[in-house]
Amino acid sequence: MIALFDSGLGGLSVMREVRSRLPQHDLLYFADTACCPYGLKSVSFVQQRSLQIGQFLSDYGARLLVVACNTASSAALEVLRAELAIPIVGMEPGLKPAVAATRSGYIGVLATSGTLAGERFARLVERFACQQTVITQPCPGLVEQVERGAIDAPRTDALLKQYIDPLLAQGVDTLVLGCTHYPFLREPIVHMVGPNITIIDTGPAVARHVVHMVSEHRITPGNSTTHYLTTGSADDVMSTAQRLLREAIVVRTTIVT
Ligand code: DGL
Numbered sequence: 476m477i478a479l480f481d482s483g484l485g486g487l488s489v490m491r492e493v494r495s496r497l498p499q500h501d502l503l504y505f506a507d508t509a510c511c512p513y514g515l516k517s518v519s520f521v522q523q524r525s526l527q528i529g530q531f532l533s534d535y536g537a538r539l540l541v542v543a544c545n546t547a548s549s550a551a552l553e554v555l556r557a558e559l560a561i562p563i564v565g566m567e568p569g570l571k572p573a574v575a576a577t578r579s580g581y582i583g584v585l586a587t588s589g590t591l592a593g594e595r596f597a598r599l600v601e602r603f604a605c606q607q608t609v610i611t612q613p614c615p616g617l618v619e620q621v622e623r624g625a626i627d628a629p630r631t632d633a634l635l636k637q638y639i640d641p642l643l644a645q646g647v648d649t650l651v652l653g654c655t656h657y658p659f660l661r662e663p664i665v666h667m668v669g670p671n672i673t674i675i676d677t678g679p680a681v682a683r684h685v686v687h688m689v690s691e692h693r694i695t696p697g698n699s700t701t702h703y704l705t706t707g708s709a710d711d712v713m714s715t716a717q718r719l720l721r722e723a724i725v726v727r728t729t730i731v732t
Contacts, residue, residue, distance in 0.1 A: 476501040476697060477685065478537035480528050483511035483622045483707075484716055485656030486543025489566070491720065492682035493541065494701065497689065501697030505532060506716075507731075508707025512618040513546040514587025514654070521589065525551035529559050531731045537561055538694045541685055545586055545653050549593035562692050564685055567595060568653030569675040570603045576673040577649040580607045583642035586653030588613040610645055614638050614654070621656040624715040627663060635660065635667055649673045659719055704729045 477497070479490050483506050490504050507513075507528060513521050525547045529540055541564045542548045542555065548565035555563050568590065573582045582604065590596055591611045600609050617638075620631040642650070650672055652658055658676045665674065688694075703726040705712040713726040 476503055476536055477539045477541065477689070477694070478503040478505060478532040478535070479541040479543040480505040480507065480532065480547070481544040481655055482507050482513040482546065483618065483656070484712065484719055485618065485621060485654060485659070486541075487716060487719055488655050488658035488676070489541065489543035489678045489681050492678040493685050496682050496686050497696070499696035499699050500689070500694070501700045503532065503535065503537065503702045503704065506703070506705040506707070506712055508622070508705045508712055510706065511622060512587070513544065514589045514613075514618060515615065516589065518550045518589070518593070521547055521550035522554055525555060526558060527731050529555045529563075533559050533561050539564065539685070539688055539692065541681070542566065543655055543681075545655060546589040549590045549595045552595075562688055564681060564688055566655070566677055566681050567599055568651045569677040569680065570599050570609070570651060572677075572680070573649045573651050573673075573675050574604050574607055576675065577607060579646050579648040581646040582607055582609050582649045582651065583639070583647035584609060584611045584651040584653050585614050585638060585657055586611070586651075587618070588615070590653055610642055610647060612638050612642060614657075617660065618654065618656045621659050621719075622715060624718040626659060631660065632663060632667070635663055639664070639667060643668065643672070647672070649675065651675045652677075703727070706731060
């Protein structure tokens with residue numbers, strides 16, 4: 476079984492990419508809704524929490540762990556790899572594809588404060604984008620809108636406008652969605668920025684890496700099952716997740732300590 480986790484439902488944007496490439500594998504999606512959002516919490520909190528969840532999912536029978544969260548990857552990838560015995564796939568904002576796509580040389584990165592302040596992100600900019608201008612934009616409030624399923628709400632539009640307009644005014648032609656919640660806002664974002672701005676989502680690249688790891692670690696297909704766990708209210712999470720995924724699912728509540 477392949478387990479994916481996020482602070483909430485954002486990682487479903489990664490899970491749907493994994494599912495489309497590995498239709499026969501068993502997947503377990505874990506939403507840490509009780510602690511969502513991670514973006515404004517301390518690095519040590521997100522590290523500790525990721526470790527607890529990683530251990531829980533490993534004990535649950537995961538053969539591969541996907542950290543479907545940029546914030547948790549930034550804070551905890553090293554410690555997860557050091558402490559857990561199973562292979563781990565993490566993620567980071569898609570700066571490399573953004574550098575390949577930009578014509579103006581101005582790249583906007585939308586992500587959580589935690590991801591943007593992290594050392595991993597600084598190293599990423601240094602490695603791939605030292606000749607471009609990278610403008611970062613933390614987006615408080617957007618994760619909460621996605622968690623409510625409020626994709627096309629006026630408040631979501633207002634937040635998007637507040638965060639994206641200044642980037643466009645500075646000449647950005649490529650926007651990196653550096654948080655797994657944001658791909659669910661792709662439609663309103665495209666509507667706002669028009670067709671000439673390239674939008675980068677790393678979900679498909681992460682899913683391709685998962686496929687590679689599955690074959691490298693000889694993880695055999697299962698029965699195409701998908702299970703969903705949350706540390707929050709199963710009913711609330713189920714109703715939003717169904718809206719985001721556009722399919723009927725069952726969510727169960729669990730406790731991780
Ligand atoms: N979806 C996560 C990310 O990719 C976490 C967002 C949050 O909980 O603040 O960063």
